[in-house]
Amino acid sequence: MSLPRLRIRPQHGVCALGALCFGLGLAHLATEGEGLGTGLEAFVICGIALLVVATAYKLPNRPISRSGKWRALRLAVTVAGSFALLAFAVWLIWAVEGQEGELSFLLAFATALGSAVGIRGGLYAVEADERLSEARDLTKLLTINQRVLRHNLRNELCVALGNLDRIERRDHGPETAEDVRTARTHLNGLLETTDRTREIVSIWNTDQRETFRLRELLEERIDAVAAAYPDVSIGTEFDGDPRVSSHPALxxxxxxxxxxxxxxxPTDVAVTVTLRTDRAGAAVVEVADTGAGIPGYEVDAIEGSAETALVHTQGLGLWIIYWTVETSDGTFELLENEPTGTVLRITLPTAEEA
Structure with missing residues (x-):
């Protein structure tokens, strides 16, 4: 009958390191004799050792890979050894100068302190390094995604739309024409989605600043939207003309x-655009509508950390706004309008603040 194979884990090593420090504290208490001072010294060493043991107990729940945990343990052992060597060097200097010093306390205290500092600091350092590696991988993934959308999916959509053009020019009856129009609508929507996704990636990858006069910018964009939606009335309430330094995609x-x-x-109600400066000197733009409001899952996707599926281009439009404002060191909020609708608020630091 074979015995079960014991698998050594990183927490076992950290626990052993803590036990070693605890043993050093007890050894100091046993070898240096009785006395309140020796007892307090041993208490300090054992207390630090218990901190190392507690870290070992929580180690399995840390969001670090197994290899990363072993790396943190090696860092802890290295730091503990360095602290012990430093303590020995200090004791040696004292001995040369004829000063008294307790070698056992210095070595035990330095080893325990180095173990605690090494394992705690090592875990944070390894975790930060792994998160940085994940961020780099995500950047590569986004770049690949952008290239696929640009070269593959978009080209295939253009080919499909071109074939639909040729089919539509032929006389196949009203049912065929309706099917072609439906297919065209969905393909155009997918094409718009790819364009917006590429734009989001482009915004995220651009680290530049450009200065804008907000009032002039709002007036230009209001005129463009009013021309595209002639049935919608857009009212304005401008208080000042702040100048902002933001992402070029503003x-x-x-x-x-x-x-x-x-x-x-609704066509009988106006959209209201306001521009003002808050008490902190930041520029605030609010766009208020009286529609049915933005779906809750899209608001949760913007304001929360959970991943939410974006099923149409409205959600992608919100992400374009979010990342533009985020990379401009501003804030983006979605608020409920009264009695119905949504208030979209953008707050940006002025050029003077930046």
Whole structure:
């Protein structure tokens, strides 16, 4: 009958390191004789050792890979050894100068302190390094995704739409024409989605700043949206003309906010655009509509950390606004309008603040 094979895990090593430090504390208490001072010294060493043991107990729940945990343990052992060597060097200097010093306390205390500092600091360092590696991998993934959308999916959509054009020019009856129109609508929607996705990636990858006069920018974008939606009335309330330094995609983000409001507001009610400066000196743009409101799952996707499926281009438009404002060191909020609708608020630092 074979015995079960014991698998050594990183927490076992950390626990052994803590037990070693605890043993050093007890050894100091046993070898240095009785006395309140020796007892307090041993208490300090054992207390630090228990901190190392507690870290070992929580180690399995840390969001670090197995190899990363072993790396943190090696760092802890290295730091503990370095602290012990430093303590021995200090004791040696004292001995040369004829000063008394307790070698056992210095070595035990330095080893325990080095173990605690090494394992705690090592875990944080390894975790930060792994998160950085994940972020780099995500950047590569986004770049690949952008290239696929640009070269593969978009090209295939253009080919499909070209074939639909040729089919539509032929006389196949009303049913065929209706099927072609339906297919065209869905393909155009998918093409728009790919374009917006590429734009989001482009915004995220661009680290530049451009100065805008907000009032002038709002007036230009309002005119463009009013021409595209002639049945929608857009009212304005401008208080000042702040100058902001933001991401170059700010005009696109402002137009996305205006188009979103225009598409979801009844024709007999006006969209209201306000511009002001808050008490902190930041520029605030609000676009208020009286539509049915933005779906809750899309608001949760913007404001929360959970992944939410985006089933149409409205959600992608919100992400264009979000990332533009985020990379401009501003804030983006979605608020409920009274009695119905949504208030989209963008707050940006002025050029003077930046």
């Amino acid at each position: 005009p696109t983000a402002i137009e996305e906010a205006l188009r979103n409001a225009a598409e979801h507001t």
